[in-house]
Amino acid sequence: MKFLALVRYTMRETLSQKIMILLFAVLTVVIGLFVFTISLNAVNGVVESVSIYGSKPIASSELPSLIPDTAQVFIVFIFIATVVLCVITTAHVIPESLAAGTVVLFLSKPLSRASILLGRYCGVVLGIATIQVYFAGGLWIVYSLKTGGWDFSLLLVCIPLVLSFASMFALMTLLGVAFRSTGLVAAVAFVHATYLTEILAHHAWSSRSFSDVSVLQRAVGALYYILPQVADLRDSAVHILKGQPVFLASYIVAVFSGAVMLAAAVTMFRRMDF
Amino acid sequence: MSIEIHSIVKIYGKESRKKGGVRALAGVSLSVSSGEIFALIGPNGAGKSTLVKILLGIVHPTSGTATILDRPVSDHSARESVGYLPENMHYPPLLTPHAFLHAVGSLHGVRHPELSQRIAFLLELLDMKKWERTAFKKFSKGMMQRIGLAQALVHDPQVLFLDEPSDGLDPIGRKDFRDLLKRLRDEGKTIFMNSHLLSEVELVADRIAVIRSGSILKTGSLNEIVPPIGGFTVTIRGELPEEMYDALSIYPVTTANGLAIIEVPTAADLERLQSMFKTQNIAVESIVARRLTLEESFLSLIKESPR
Ligand SMILES: Nc1ncnc2c1ncn2[C@@H]1O[C@H](COP(=O)(O)OP(=O)(O)O)[C@@H](O)[C@H]1O
Ligand SMILES: [Mg+2]
Numbered sequence: 001m002k003f004l005a006l007v008r009y010t011m012r013e014t015l016s017q018k019i020m021i022l023l024f025a026v027l028t029v030v031i032g033l034f035v036f037t038i039s040l041n042a043v044n045g046v047v048e049s050v051s052i053y054g055s056k057p058i059a060s061s062e063l064p065s066l067i068p069d070t071a072q073v074f075i076v077f078i079f080i081a082t083v084v085l086c087v088i089t090t091a092h093v094i095p096e097s098l099a100a101g102t103v104v105l106f107l108s109k110p111l112s113r114a115s116i117l118l119g120r121y122c123g124v125v126l127g128i129a130t131i132q133v134y135f136a137g138g139l140w141i142v143y144s145l146k147t148g149g150w151d152f153s154l155l156l157v158c159i160p161l162v163l164s165f166a167s168m169f170a171l172m173t174l175l176g177v178a179f180r181s182t183g184l185v186a187a188v189a190f191v192h193a194t195y196l197t198e199i200l201a202h203h204a205w206s207s208r209s210f211s212d213v214s215v216l217q218r219a220v221g222a223l224y225y226i227l228p229q230v231a232d233l234r235d236s237a238v239h240i241l242k243g244q245p246v247f248l249a250s251y252i253v254a255v256f257s258g259a260v261m262l263a264a265a266v267t268m269f270r271r272m273d274f
Numbered sequence: 275m276s277i278e279i280h281s282i283v284k285i286y287g288k289e290s291r292k293k294g295g296v297r298a299l300a301g302v303s304l305s306v307s308s309g310e311i312f313a314l315i316g317p318n319g320a321g322k323s324t325l326v327k328i329l330l331g332i333v334h335p336t337s338g339t340a341t342i343l344d345r346p347v348s349d350h351s352a353r354e355s356v357g358y359l360p361e362n363m364h365y366p367p368l369l370t371p372h373a374f375l376h377a378v379g380s381l382h383g384v385r386h387p388e389l390s391q392r393i394a395f396l397l398e399l400l401d402m403k404k405w406e407r408t409a410f411k412k413f414s415k416g417m418m419q420r421i422g423l424a425q426a427l428v429h430d431p432q433v434l435f436l437d438e439p440s441d442g443l444d445p446i447g448r449k450d451f452r453d454l455l456k457r458l459r460d461e462g463k464t465i466f467m468n469s470h471l472l473s474e475v476e477l478v479a480d481r482i483a484v485i486r487s488g489s490i491l492k493t494g495s496l497n498e499i500v501p502p503i504g505g506f507t508v509t510i511r512g513e514l515p516e517e518m519y520d521a522l523s524i525y526p527v528t529t530a531n532g533l534a535i536i537e538v539p540t541a542a543d544l545e546r547l548q549s550m551f552k553t554q555n556i557a558v559e560s561i562v563a564r565r566l567t568l569e570e571s572f573l574s575l576i577k578e579s580p581r
Contacts, residue, residue, distance in 0.1 A: 005380035013366075101364030105425075107332045108358040109381045112350045273286065273333040 003115045006106075010093070010123020015130065019089045023131065027081065031138040040146040071241035074139065075157065079234045082132045083164050084193045090124050090169065091186035094176025103274045113270045121173050121262065128169075129162045136161060156240050160233035163254050167228035168193055170258035174265040177272075193230050200224040201231040229254050276433055276464035277306040277329065282338035284324050284488075298324040300488040301338070306481075308432070311455055311465045313479035315472060321488040322468040323361055326435050329466075330358055342433055354382075357426035361437040361468075363418075367411035371402060371421050374410070375428055382429035389428075396424040399454070415442030423451075427458075434458065436467040440474050444531065449559060452478045472500060472567065477560060484571075500571045502563040506544050508536045509559040510551070521550060533559060 014020065041049045096102060097120050106116045136158050144150045168189060175185045203220045232250035239246050282302045288295040298321045306312040314322050327333040329340055329347050345352035365374065372393070379389040397403045400420040410418070419442045426434060440448050455465055455478050469475050475482060476496055483493040492499060514522065514534050526537045538544050544561070551558055565571075 002381055002383045005377075005383070009377045009380070099364065101360070101362050104327075104330075104332055104358070104360040104363065105378070106381075108330045108353060108356070108360075110350050110352075110354040110383070111381070271334070274327070 002109065002111055003119050006111065006116065006119030007123045007126065010120050011127040011130075014090065014093070014124050014127030017089065020127075020131070023081070023085065023089070024134070027131070027135045027138070030081075031135070031142060034139060034142050038146075040143075072238050075234060075237045075241060078132075078136060078139075078157075078161065079164065079230070079237075082128065082135060082161065083168065083230060084190065086128045086131070086165060087168050087172065087189040087193050088186050090128065091172060091176075091189060092182040093120060093124050094173050095180045095182045095185060098177065098180050098269075098272075098274070100274060107274065114266045117173065117177070117266050117269050118262065121169060125162070125166045125169055128165050132161045132165065133158050153243075154241060157237040160237040160240070160251070163251065164228065164230045164233045167233075167254045167258040167261075168230060170261040170265075171228055174261045174268075177265045177268050192227060197228065197230040197232075200227065201229065201235075225253055226257055226260075228257070275305045276308045276310075277304070277312075277340070277342055277466060279304045279325070279329070279340045280338055282325065282328060282340060283336045284321070284328060284333065285336045286324075298488055299328075299335075302485070302488070302490055304483060304490065304493070306464055306466055308464050309459055309462045311459050311467070311478050311480045313467050313469060313475035313482045314485055315469050315475060315482060316485035318470055320470075320485045322470075322485060323437055324488075325485075326358075326437055326466070326468060330356065330435065355429075355432040357429070357431035357434045359419075359422045359426045359434075359436045359439055361441075363422055365410040365413070365418060365421065368409050370407050370409055371397065371424070372406045374421070375424055378425045379428040384429050392428060392430065393424070396427055400424055401450075416444060416447055419443055420447075423454075431463070433464045434466070436465065438469055438474075439467055440469075448474075472565075476500075476562065476565075496565075500565040500567075502565050505540065505564040506538045507560075507562045507564060508538055508544070508547060509562075510534045510536070511557055511559045515554055515556070518550065518554065522547075537564075 039051050041051075094117075097106065106120075107113070109116075111119070137155065140154055143154075171192070172185050172189050175188055179185070200220060200223055203217070203224065229250045233254060236246050236250060280303050282299050283297070284299040285295040285297045302321075302325060304312075314325065316322055324333060328335050329342060330353060331347055331350060334348075340347045342352045342356060369377075375393045375396070376389060379393065384392065394403075397406055400423060402417065402420050402424065405413070405417060410421075413421070419439070423436075423439070426436070440451055443451060455467075459465060459480070467475060467479070479496065481493065482496060482499045484491045484499060511533060513529075514527070522536060525539075525543070528535045536547070538547060548558070
């Protein structure tokens with residue numbers, strides 16, 4: 001199918017960028033470090049002690065918070081490496097697809113405008129998902145080998161991870177169609193993924209009293225629902241690793257707001273002349 | 275009819291001219307049949323590219339309708355059997371023709387192994403085989419244009435749109451290019467080309483329309499559009515043999531780019547030259563009747579037209 005051909009082309013284009021190959025290499029090195037420098041002594045899948053680069057083993061009972069904290073550090077690292085970084089490396093895709101000399105290549109094909117934009121969207125998201133699953137999955141395999149316990153539920157972290165980037169890229173697609181500027185898309189996406197999402201999440205969860213909310217607070221509340229909830233999804237990934245309950249609300253909101261942003265982007269794209 | 279265009283109007287920007295919109299097309303109607311090479315000529319800014327972009331769904335018409343192979347151009351399936359060489363195409367600098375043509379072919383739904391065979395055939399035809407695995411960033415404008423043609427033909431389309439196609443091609447490339455277009459026409463394909471240069475289309479076009487400020491001024495054969503004014507321009511590839519210097523000294527001769535161009539005043543002179551070339555075994559590149567320039571005939575067309 002032609003739509004799938006576009007997805008495949010975009011995915012290959014995304015992954016064959018030099019920066020992506022570099023990222024793959026760095027992530028592989030990180031997985032390698034995990035293999036060679038950290039040894040876990042586990043009994044029945046439960047970590048008993050940890051030693052880093054041949055140091056004296058630290059029993060996990062001596063450091064009750066060690067394992068959960070490590071989980072948090074890992075998730076934050078994975079998010080920075082595969083969401084924040086990838087937001088910058090993919091910021092050019094939509095604006096450049098709509099540039100005068102390139103867009104004609106897509107538009108002259110027997111594809112609807114919706115298929116063109118969504119094909120580009122899906123190709124990028126699948127490309128980045130490949131990296132995310134490679135990294136999270138690689139770490140999981142090493143961890144499982146070391147502990148001898150194959151806890152498949154840990155792999156569920158891939159869902160908030162992929163969804164975070166997917167909803168970020170929906171926002172970036174909308175901005176890319178509206179402004180056709182790589183710089184603007186990169187700047188907004190970076191500020192959102194690193195800073196704005198934290199502020200919005202913080203406000204949404206702390207100001208629970210609806211009686212005396214100001215207009216500004218309402219606006220912040222609305223933005224929280226509209227913009228990608230990267231911070232919430234990341235925290236949700238930590239909950240998955242720690243075996244804590246996961247709230248589905250942020251997943252539903254992320255899917256819904258992503259769909260709305262893509263629909264808005266398609267509507268705008270359909271009307272444009274090039 | 276292969277292409278039918280009815281009263282297409284295009285106003286860019288604000289949907290009316292009073293509010294500051296730019297009227298690029300002011301009600302254009304045309305039809306082009308299969309097996310025809312049709313050329314739209316007119317100065318820069320006349321609306322040629324806009325018309326082709328409307329036919330390809332790249333620009334939306336303000337009003338009017340058009341069909342390609344009986345399908346409305348607003349429907350993306352109308353582009354199934356359409357090839358397009360855009361005016362200014364951007365080629366991903368790190369991609370090679372091989373990768374690029376595979377991508378374009380698959381976007382048209384061509385599959386392996388037909389796609390690989392087709393690409394090999396086109397690269398051979400366009401003399402680009404040896405550059406197949408070289409990244410575009412090393413290509414000249416002429417090489418890009420050949421790849422542009424290959425990507426337009428990769429799915430063997432019934433209808434081909436070429437926007438300013440011989441831009442960047444050298445004279446010899448132009449000759450090959452014309453031969454290719456004639457071959458496609460003879461296979462029953464429809465070719466619609468845009469140009470601001472009469473010289474680019476006069477040797478191939480079966481029918482010509484002249485466009486200016488968004489309106490078609492005239493449609494007809496080359497002779498109807500730009501009448502001959504007597505005399506011929508004969509082009510020969512390579513050097514002229516010394517034996518012919520005397521015989522040719524009565525005509526103005528210029529040489530450029532490995533071609534010799536001879537201005538011949540009458541049909542009788544032309545006949546005499548041709549028999550001479552035959553006995554000397556000299557290959558004639560082209561013989562073109564001298565005409566008014568497009569600009570000169572524009573002046574008379576503008577005077578004729580009511581506005
Ligand atoms: N995307 C656009 N937005 C606004 N005006 C445009 C656009 N494209 C073309 N025009 C204007 O429309 C007119 C026709 O342009 P064009 O179709 O490119 O002419 P041509 O191909 O004959 O040189 C010109 O005045 C040009 O400035
Ligand atoms: Mg043009």
